[in-house]
Amino acid sequence: MGSDSSPEILFDAVLKAAELHPALSMLVFIPQESSEDFQKKIPSHMHVKCIAVQQEILMEDHPLEAIRRKPLSSLVQGIQYLKDKKIDAFVSAGNTGALIAAATLNIPLLPNIKRPALLITMPAEKGNVSIIDAGGNITCTAEHYVQFAQLGALFQKSIEKTTCPNVGLLNVGIEPLKGHHELRKAYQELQQYVETWRLKKIDLPLNFIGNVEGKDVFCGNVDVVVTDGFTGNILLKSCEGISSLIFKLLRNQLGNSEHFDAIEKLFDHAESPGGLLCGLERIVVKCHGNVTPRSMLSGISGAVHFIQQNLIERMKAHFSLFS
Amino acid sequence: MGSDSSPEILFDAVLKAAELHPALSMLVFIPQESSEDFQKKIPSHMHVKCIAVQQEILMEDHPLEAIRRKPLSSLVQGIQYLKDKKIDAFVSAGNTGALIAAATLNIPLLPNIKRPALLITMPAEKGNVSIIDAGGNITCTAEHYVQFAQLGALFQKSIEKTTCPNVGLLNVGIEPLKGHHELRKAYQELQQYVETWRLKKIDLPLNFIGNVEGKDVFCGNVDVVVTDGFTGNILLKSCEGISSLIFKLLRNQLGNSEHFDAIEKLFDHAESPGGLLCGLERIVVKCHGNVTPRSMLSGISGAVHFIQQNLIERMKAHFSLFS
Numbered sequence: 001m002g003s004d005s006s007p008e009i010l011f012d013a014v015l016k017a018a019e020l021h022p023a024l025s026m027l028v029f030i031p032q033e034s035s036e037d038f039q040k041k042i043p044s045h046m047h048v049k050c051i052a053v054q055q056e057i058l059m060e061d062h063p064l065e066a067i068r069r070k071p072l073s074s075l076v077q078g079i080q081y082l083k084d085k086k087i088d089a090f091v092s093a094g095n096t097g098a099l100i101a102a103a104t105l106n107i108p109l110l111p112n113i114k115r116p117a118l119l120i121t122m123p124a125e126k127g128n129v130s131i132i133d134a135g136g137n138i139t140c141t142a143e144h145y146v147q148f149a150q151l152g153a154l155f156q157k158s159i160e161k162t163t164c165p166n167v168g169l170l171n172v173g174i175e176p177l178k179g180h181h182e183l184r185k186a187y188q189e190l191q192q193y194v195e196t197w198r199l200k201k202i203d204l205p206l207n208f209i210g211n212v213e214g215k216d217v218f219c220g221n222v223d224v225v226v227t228d229g230f231t232g233n234i235l236l237k238s239c240e241g242i243s244s245l246i247f248k249l250l251r252n253q254l255g256n257s258e259h260f261d262a263i264e265k266l267f268d269h270a271e272s273p274g275g276l277l278c279g280l281e282r283i284v285v286k287c288h289g290n291v292t293p294r295s296m297l298s299g300i301s302g303a304v305h306f307i308q309q310n311l312i313e314r315m316k317a318h319f320s321l322f323s
Numbered sequence: 324m325g326s327d328s329s330p331e332i333l334f335d336a337v338l339k340a341a342e343l344h345p346a347l348s349m350l351v352f353i354p355q356e357s358s359e360d361f362q363k364k365i366p367s368h369m370h371v372k373c374i375a376v377q378q379e380i381l382m383e384d385h386p387l388e389a390i391r392r393k394p395l396s397s398l399v400q401g402i403q404y405l406k407d408k409k410i411d412a413f414v415s416a417g418n419t420g421a422l423i424a425a426a427t428l429n430i431p432l433l434p435n436i437k438r439p440a441l442l443i444t445m446p447a448e449k450g451n452v453s454i455i456d457a458g459g460n461i462t463c464t465a466e467h468y469v470q471f472a473q474l475g476a477l478f479q480k481s482i483e484k485t486t487c488p489n490v491g492l493l494n495v496g497i498e499p500l501k502g503h504h505e506l507r508k509a510y511q512e513l514q515q516y517v518e519t520w521r522l523k524k525i526d527l528p529l530n531f532i533g534n535v536e537g538k539d540v541f542c543g544n545v546d547v548v549v550t551d552g553f554t555g556n557i558l559l560k561s562c563e564g565i566s567s568l569i570f571k572l573l574r575n576q577l578g579n580s581e582h583f584d585a586i587e588k589l590f591d592h593a594e595s596p597g598g599l600l601c602g603l604e605r606i607v608v609k610c611h612g613n614v615t616p617r618s619m620l621s622g623i624s625g626a627v628h629f630i631q632q633n634l635i636e637r638m639k640a641h642f643s644l645f646s
Binding site: 059060062122123124125135138139170172173175177179180213214215216217218219227229230231233234235236237238239240241242243244245246248249250253254257259260262263266267 | 382383385445446447448458461462493495496498500502503536537538539540541542550552553554556557558559560561562563564565566567568569571572573576577580582583585586589590
């Protein structure tokens with residue numbers, strides 16, 4: 001577990017996570033100057049150990065330069081521990097680009113996958129919808145979109161237990177010729193992919209429902225929304241923005257009401273399990289939004305859930321049926 | 324006024340608009356087969372006249388092909404009437420691409436503007452925020468982004484009466500190097516543009532606040548959000564989707580409550596004045612979302628408001644100060 005955010009934010013989240021998950025062992029990659037202080041504050045019954053790191057990757061750092069120049073940062077160290085199987089999952093609130101770069105260069109990818117992508121889940125009318133990519137890859141080729149569709153479907157089968165997930169390609173209209181060239185190509189390739197499966201007359205790995213528009217994301221008819229990391233990030237964050245405004249206005253109008261507290265919680269990014277760096281043979285979770293103790297705790301709990309659900313093994317097992 | 328949607332939807336909206344705005348004269352471009360029937364149903368005190376059209380542009384039609392092959396459609400006819408100044412504004416719920424193509428080819432553009440862009444307004448923490456482009460141009464160059472920034476600022480000054488609008492570039496992070504090449508270039512060019520103005524030591528036409536993320540769109544610190552039509556369309560429609568889900572869940576939980584009816588209305592796309600095709604020397608309004616009598620009525624009312632506010636003349640006057 002690591003982060004490049006203020007150590008105080010970690011303190012609180014790590015202690016709460018240790019309380020919530022008593023069987024959990026945590027390594028905290030933490031700046032040298034805070035490391036000793038923090039270690040002293042950890043109650044002896046908790047399995048939490050601090051590992052002092054000497055460098056820090058900043059949000060404005062260029063991803064590839066940062067991981068090359070700062071091998072002693074929490075981010076690079078955490079990925080190294082994961083690579084060496086010293087930890088089962090790595091949770092970070094650091095520079096997304098650097099996290100993806102470090103993971104891509106060090107962690108094995110799932111079979112036939114070229115790039116990991118950030119997968120996040122959001123509440124929809126029936127269960128959760130997965131958005132992939134939600135911020136990993138700014139531009140994508142048709143091939144990437146097809147792989148994201150497969151990864152999203154695998155995740156949805158493994159975690160949300162959806163038998164044959166409905167996968168849609170996020171676009172500005174439902175017609176196959178909408179959007180830019182790579183999206184149109186991805187539409188055709190996904191159609192062919194599913195058609196090939198149909199001819200095999202065995203269970204389909206996913207059901208490609210064609211293009212979906214922004215308004216369709218939350219309607220419950222689509223389980224996996226495939227997009228590039230630029231669009232996915234804008235979708236995710238603008239939805240956070242508008243839902244936070246709606247609940248603020250409601251609170252001003254109606255005062256505090258436990259009746260809508262539960263609904264607000266559904267849409268609160270700090271309650272989400274964070275983004276999964278999907279496509280890797282290890283669990284890497286990117287903490288959601290502006291990191292707070294609550295969102296960091298949700299990220300840790302998300303990682304614990306993915307471990308308990310045996311996510312990677314399930315995805316690999318499904319994958320062997322896919323190809 | 325024209326639309327390629329079912330004439331029944333027009334019937335209701337046009338009659339309501341005529342009631343709401345008694346001084347308004349409307350021409351309805353309507354399929355020949357419905358034209359006579361409709362004309363008979365219009366009360367004699369209303370200034371509404373039907374114009375029969377012989378062709379129909381479909382949603383799946385290729386924009387440029389459609390306007391060339393279907394010169395007798397409501398869309399092409401409406402733009403022609405607008406070009407000839409037989410009408411002051413044209414409202415359509417038809418094929419967006421075809422509408423933009425027909426407008427670009429026929430209606431003069433504002434000074435130094437190369438392409439019109441769809442501008443929509445959404446509620447934010449303080450007043451309304453304008454999103455431009457919300458669906459016109461799938462890909463944009465740095466030059467387009469800069470022009471959209473100017474158009475958005477002009478609109479915001481003219482309609483929302485914002486003195487020096489805060490303009491942000493929609494991106495996946497606030498750092499100047501985030502996003503793709505054209506966005507990074509647009510960031511620099513907008514900075515230079517504002518700097519040039521600062522040196523003149525007169526009132527700035529706009530205040531470039533740098534990159535904004537999706538979560539910042541509704542926070543009230545930004546008046547104009549500049550983006551390409553692909554991203555803008557996804558932002559707009561996914562926000563519609565999530566707000567409609569939130570209010571559905573609230574209604575299930577709390578029952579009908581007039582306390583949140585007013586807030587729901589704020590976020591209901593059918594209540595919005597529709598998208599303005601911004602950058603033209605005439606008023607073209609694209610009706611919002613799935614066209615319903617209510618959203619068509621909002622579109623007509625939006626056009627009336629823009630005429631009453633003398634939008635085009637105001638924008639032109641501001642423009643002469645801008646360049």
